[in-house]
Amino acid sequence: MxxxxxxxxxxxxxxxxxxxxxxxxxxxxxxxxxxxxxxxxxxxxxxxxxxxxxxxxxxxxxxxxxxxxxxxxxxxxxxxSKYLNKPQVKLLNTDFAEAVKKAKEGDFIYFDPPYDPVSDTASFTGYDANGFNRNEQERLKEVVDDLTARGCRVMLSNSQTDFIMDLYQDYQDKIHIVKAARNINSKSFKRGKINEIIVLNFSVSGLS
Ligand SMILES: C[S@@+](CC[C@H](N)C(=O)[O-])C[C@H]1O[C@@H](n2cnc3c(N)ncnc32)[C@H](O)[C@@H]1O
CATH class of the missing domain: 1.10.1020.10 (Adenine-specific Methyltransferase, Domain 2)
Known part of the structure; x- marks a missing residue:
């Protein structure tokens, strides 16, 4: 090996x-x-x-x-390796819009995009050479809307910033705030639990 x-x-x-x-x-x-x-x-x-x-x-x-x-x-x-080699598992290395193009009614899709930075100094969005700016967050929201219209079930996580809360206001009653442990921060005092949001386009009983 x-x-x-x-x-x-x-x-x-x-x-x-x-x-x-x-x-x-x-x-x-x-x-x-x-x-x-x-x-x-x-x-x-x-x-x-x-x-x-x-x-x-x-x-x-x-x-x-x-x-x-x-x-x-x-x-x-x-x-x-055993799991990923199952015939029903397919890995795609492509843009999110392309990846869900063929999603059908009843399919479940989870998006875990690069997070909107919590403050201007915490601008850790550079996962790759292209970055992922607010235009990209808006483009992703349009894809979520399109999937919703097509009858797909969507779940998306992001940081709880004003920008993201505003962007997903159509899903307001299905936004859940969760505390997430984060240790990816250059300043150790800033590590710890931060608020994240989970946006759903469907209701789950028992979730508040
Ligand atoms: C928060 S990370 C997701 C981490 C992943 N869920 C995991 O647990 O390892 C965000 C990911 O989105 C990817 N990404 C950035 N731009 C993208 C795009 N246009 N389409 C699809 N994925 C993209 C980044 O490469 C990065 O891997």
């Missing part, structure tokens, strides 16, 4: 050597399995398990300094 070669290597030097691979031409010759093992290793050993790339698509999260990260969890990996 390719991940085994990274297993006992939780050092800053090794981490940056592996992180650096997508900045050199050798990256293009890595197999899909080698790339997957690299990203699992980085995810387990980087700062707060964050996924972030720079404008050139290069992974740029610093080393995490964990004492004993569980780099290779064979049972979980095998279980997830």
């Amino acid at each position: 390719e991940l085994k070669k990274h297993q006992e290597k939780n050092s800053s030097d090794y981490y940056y050597e592996v992180r650096n691979l997508d900045r050199i031409s050798k990256y293009r010759s890595l197999s899909a399995v080698e790339r997957a093992a690299r990203i699992i290793y980085l995810n387990k050993t980087c700062y707060n398990g964050l996924f972030r790339v720079n404008s050139q698509g290069q992974f740029n999260v610093p080393f995490g300094r964990y004492k004993k990260p569980n780099i290779l969890d064979e049972d979980v990996l095998k279980a997830v």
Whole structure:
């Protein structure tokens, strides 16, 4: 198993050597399995398990300094692999509008988009080189409306900002506020529970 070669290597030097691979031409010759093992290793050993790339698509999260990260969890990996290889599971790497184009009446769709930043300084929206700004949030809301009109059941999570509350006001009676643990924040005092919203386009008895 390719991940085994990274297993006992939780050092800053090794981490940056592996992180650096997508900045050199050798990256293009890595197999899909080698790339997957690299990203699992980085995810387990980087700062707060964050996924972030720079404008050139290069992974740029610093080393995490964990004492004993569980780099290779064979049972979980095998279980997830078995599940994802079921014939009814299809993974798409595409825009959200494209991904739900063929959704039919009665289908259930969950959206977990990049979160609207809670304050201007907390502008962590750069998951990828394209970012996800408020125009994108508005475009996603139009897709939710379209799915609603087509009879699909939709669930969406986001941060509880004025902008998002306003955007989803049509679903007002089906917005649920939940406290979510967040440790992806550069300032440790800002980590902890924050309000998130769950928007539904259908009612669930017992949920307030
Ligand atoms: C909050 S994360 C979701 C994390 C995921 N649910 C998980 O548990 O790992 C938001 C995701 O939206 C993706 N994203 C950004 N723009 C997108 C787009 N236009 N269409 C589909 N997905 C997009 C980002 O790449 C990122 O993975």
